[in-house]
Amino acid sequence: MKTITVWSTGLNQSACMRKYDFNVNQLRVPHTSAPSLEKGTLVHLAAEVYYKGIMKGVRFEQRVAEALDEMGAAASSTGLSSEDIVMCHKTMKEYFDYYRGDPLVPIAVEAPFAYELAQYEPDEDFPEGLQIIFEGKFDAVFKNEQQDCILVADHKSGSRNSEPSGLSNQAMGYVVAGQQFGAKRMMMINKIGFQKTLPAEKKFVRHILPYSKEVLHDWVEWTIARAMYIDRCQESGSYPPDFTKCDEYSGCMYKDVCLAPPNARQGILQRFFKVGEKHDVFEGEE
Ligand code: SF4
Numbered sequence: 001m002k003t004i005t006v007w008s009t010g011l012n013q014s015a016c017m018r019k020y021d022f023n024v025n026q027l028r029v030p031h032t033s034a035p036s037l038e039k040g041t042l043v044h045l046a047a048e049v050y051y052k053g054i055m056k057g058v059r060f061e062q063r064v065a066e067a068l069d070e071m072g073a074a075a076s077s078t079g080l081s082s083e084d085i086v087m088c089h090k091t092m093k094e095y096f097d098y099y100r101g102d103p104l105v106p107i108a109v110e111a112p113f114a115y116e117l118a119q120y121e122p123d124e125d126f127p128e129g130l131q132i133i134f135e136g137k138f139d140a141v142f143k144n145e146q147q148d149c150i151l152v153a154d155h156k157s158g159s160r161n162s163e164p165s166g167l168s169n170q171a172m173g174y175v176v177a178g179q180q181f182g183a184k185r186m187m188m189i190n191k192i193g194f195q196k197t198l199p200a201e202k203k204f205v206r207h208i209l210p211y212s213k214e215v216l217h218d219w220v221e222w223t224i225a226r227a228m229y230i231d232r233c234q235e236s237g238s239y240p241p242d243f244t245k246c247d248e249y250s251g252c253m254y255k256d257v258c259l260a261p262p263n264a265r266q267g268i269l270q271r272f273f274k275v276g277e278k279h280d281v282f283e284g285e286e
Pocket residue numbers: 016017018019241242243245246252253254255258
């Protein structure tokens with residue numbers, strides 16, 4: 001049976017298939033990561049060690065110390081300034097103190113999943129049959145001991161107090177896949193803010209994004225159609241650009257590549273981008 005695998009960042013990149021080719025197929029990424037991404041990675045690491053400590057029954061003081069130690073060790077191989085590293089340390093210490101005695105108990109942490117969105121019998125287009133899989137990694141799945149319910153959660157760090165959007169491939173896909181844990185049709189965005197002047201209750205906010213069955217059904221249908229479109233591009237080796245996406249957010253990182261003549265693009269990609277890591281949510285899993 002043929003399998004097409006999609007994941008949230010891959011789906012996002014597929015908004016422009018040329019970008020998908022540069023990023024997902026050729027793995028071309030900038031040489032340096034933005035500080036916000038590096039800080040986010042450190043926050044995720046500290047949260048992972050801390051919540052895994054709860055699952056192993058490690059006492060509070062020890063799991064805080066282990067989480068901060070591991071974060072500190074990892075920080076030394078980033079390009080972050082000492083001021084940013086100190087801020088990550090202070091923020092996570094404050095976060096752990098704020099949620100001490102939390103009714104949300106982790107039942108899975110940094111847990112990879114592969115969820116089958118659809119399976120089709122052999123037909124003319126796919127003579128060997130077709131299966132479409134959505135992959136990802138839950139930051140955490142929590143059981144709320146007080147309300148007796150299960151929630152999938154994503155940690156989001158940052159310095160701004162923005163409302164998260166429910167219409168994201170990651171949130172909707174994770175809620176769909178969370179059903180295998182018996183999770184409710186909702187996503188918890190666990191905001192971890194770096195603002196120096198705000199009190200803990202304004203920096204550490206848990207947003208709940210609820211979904212109807214119909215909205216999740218829409219997402220599944222769209223994702224199946226998009227997976228087949230990506231597959232058609234891969235099979236044909238044709239990756240059409242979408243120039244409506246070039247200026248989105250702060251601008252596509254491949255703008256200079258696309259502005260160059262076609263025969264110069266590979267050289268620019270090789271010179272100004274490094275080869276990043278291949279998507280593999282199960283890497284390191286037994
Ligand atoms: S610059 Fe525009 S056309 Fe080029 S990869 Fe980015 S979004 Fe696609």
